[in-house]
Amino acid sequence: MWLTEKFGLSVPVVGAPMANVSGGRLTAAISAAGGLGMLGAGSAVSAEWIRTEGAIAAAAGKPYGIGLMAWSVADHPEHLEAVLDLRPALVSLSFGDYTPYVGTLHEAGIVVATQAGTVADAREAVDAGVDVIVARGAEAGGHGRNAVATLPLLQAILDLTDVPVLAGGGISGPRGLAAVLAAGAVGGWIGTAFLTCVEAQTKEPARRRILEADETDTVYGTVFDAASRAGWPDEFGGRALRNAFFDTWEGHEEELKTQDAAHDDYVDGTRAADPARASIYAGQGVGALTGRPTAAEVLTGFASYGDYLRAALNGGSK
Ligand SMILES: Cc1cc2nc3c(=O)[nH]c(=O)nc-3n(C[C@H](O)[C@H](O)[C@H](O)COP(=O)(O)O)c2cc1C
Structure with missing residues (x-):
């Protein structure tokens, strides 16, 4: 499969970039456990933060990624410079005009992803030469569009293009991962399921x-x-x-x-992370979270997706 072969993963899971949640520690832990971790660089971070946390992520000795806010890169070119110096395996540019940066990232040998919330978004990504498109449904946590749910969006984008497609939004465990892989996605782009990991920055x-x-x-x-x-x-x-x-x-x-x-x-x-006033970003899969696992434990759970695929073919028995 494209994702696992390209990055040498044992589980077809990208730990989605999450500002204020996925710093270097969570990113490294996801990559070390066989997924692809991603640093969430929000618009308010400094280039120094990207360099420091990127070094922590890289210390796992495994490929990792960085997610930038496309709308803020024009005002913060230093974010892109820091990313180019770090040369992570994957960079996502989401939410805003990312087209000016795709060529620069490709010249540095970096795989480029973007999150699409509609079929029109996906069409733009194909035209811009993006390497992997995330079909990001409305049930996803954090920012994005609220236009279409993950499953109809995923099917429509898979019908649209041969560019590899990841599914994001509402994948809370191995059942959901099995579903999107069966549909034809190359993996899951998963955020909420990692929110309470011990390695996350969540207060x-x-x-x-x-x-x-x-x-x-x-x-x-x-x-x-x-x-x-x-x-x-x-x-x-x-x-x-x-x-x-x-x-x-x-x-x-x-x-x-x-x-x-x-x-x-x-x-x-x-x-203060006061639940009455703070923005605590989370997707609809939040109801599935039960404890404070390590990222490796979460990935071990996702790795059992094959049992569900087999059961689907065997009339229900695993
Ligand atoms: C707390 C939180 C922070 C997020 N921050 C970012 C971000 O910095 N950059 C980005 O591209 N997407 C961000 N997202 C969106 C995720 O990349 C992804 O689309 C989403 O988590 C997938 O859906 P799920 O949460 O249902 O797994 C964030 C999501 C959450 C939950």
């Missing part, structure tokens, strides 16, 4: 809230972006755990953008 109050949450507890919107003032384009909202801050401001996002007190409250709440 303790957020971890506790994530572990309590069930599959109905997420919301999608731009409330937290309006409060954060990080500069997110309005077309990309985020999926996070519902809380009092979201409920207060949903429907009043334009007003929120100019509310200094609410901005301060959000920043303060996020710093």
Whole structure:
């Protein structure tokens, strides 16, 4: 299979880039355990952070990736420079115009991915020469589109192109991984399932809230972006755990953008990881999280996908 052969993986899982969650430690742990870990470089990080965490990720001696926010690279060319110096095996550029950077990354020998939320997004990625397209459904955690769920999107993109396709959004265990592999994806692009790993940067109050949450507890919107003032384009909202801050401001996002007190409250709440005020990004698969596993334990769980594929062919018995 393209993914496992290209990067020498034993499990067809990419640990999706997650800002404030997947630093060097989680990235290295996922890569060391046979998946492909990815550093989540949000728009607010420094180039120094990318270099430091990238070095930690690389220390596993295995291929790893880095995910950049495409919309912020024009304002932060130093992010791309740091990435080019590190030369990770895979770079994803998602959410915004990534086309100016594809050639530069290819010249450095780096495989390029992007997350597509619609078939039109996927068509653009094919035209731009992207090497692997992530069919990222609306049930996914973090930022992206809320347009189409993973399964219809995955099928449509697989019908569209021969470029390798990864499935992202709602893959919470080996059953889901088996489903997308059976459909024709080369692997899973998986974030939420790693949120409570011991190696993740997730702060303790957020971890506790994530572990309590069930599959109905997420919301999608731009409330937290309006409060954060990080500069997110309005077309990309985020999926996070519902809380009092979201409920207060949903429907009043334009007003929120100019509310200094609410901005301060959000920043303060996020710093403390206060579940009532912070943006705790998570997908609908959050309900499946039960403890504080190591990344290697999560990957061992995903590695049993073959049992489900065999059972599907054997009338239900593994
Ligand atoms: C906490 C969190 C942070 C995220 N940060 C990023 C990011 O920095 N860059 C990015 O491209 N995607 C980011 N995403 C989206 C993921 O790359 C991926 O699309 C998503 O996690 C897949 O769906 P799942 O969460 O249902 O597994 C983030 C997702 C989560 C849950």
